[in-house]
Amino acid sequence: MITRIEEVSDLQDLGIDLIRFYVYLQGTDCNEVTKPLIIYLWDLKKFMSVHEPQAFAYLVKVSESIRHYGAKDGKVLKVLHEDGFPVHSFVEKYVKNISADKILSHIKWSQSLEEPCVGDAIERSDLLPHPEFASNNFRRTMFAEKIDEAVQREVRKFYPDFFSAADAHSIAKYDDLLMHAVYDFINQLDDFFFKESEAKK
Known part of the structure; x- marks a missing residue:
């Protein structure tokens, strides 16, 4: 079960206007898992092109109407939200299309993770984009x-x-x-x- 969906931009960290959907799930203990499923907008587009062709055509139309150099996910999503396009409902359909085994595997993996210590956090910070x-x-x-x-x-x-x-x-x-x-x-x-x-x- 999906508990919430967040939109995260790569613009600040990478300087690229790409959007990720963070999909948080309910764990086997009924609590929200700490690690979300991550779905990029381009993955959602591929899914929609096959399973939701009419909605995909509208998304493409919006994208083509925005003249911009480089990725423009954030700009596209802004227009979609303003038009009342149910983006998150398609994210939910994408997740429902993932096999139950894979979903359960992700939940168990997330629940098995321990809280990171400060040292681990510092080490991982070295991996962040310069x-x-x-x-x-x-x-x-x-x-x-x-x-x-x-x-x-x-x-x-x-x-x-x-x-x-x-x-x-x-x-x-x-x-x-x-x-x-x-x-x-x-x-x-x-x-x-x-x-x-x-x-x-």
């Missing part, structure tokens, strides 16, 4: 958006005829071309700067 990792991801996303903004401004200035005559399909093709070009450019810059820094060591 703040620079999140900072680099934030920087990449912001840089991509700044390049996009500048290019959009200049393209519209030099090719006004296209935008005055283009239909939605042509605009979408142009937008896809631009976003891929920006991604490629940033990746090439990353490779260049990395190789240059390695060569100077």
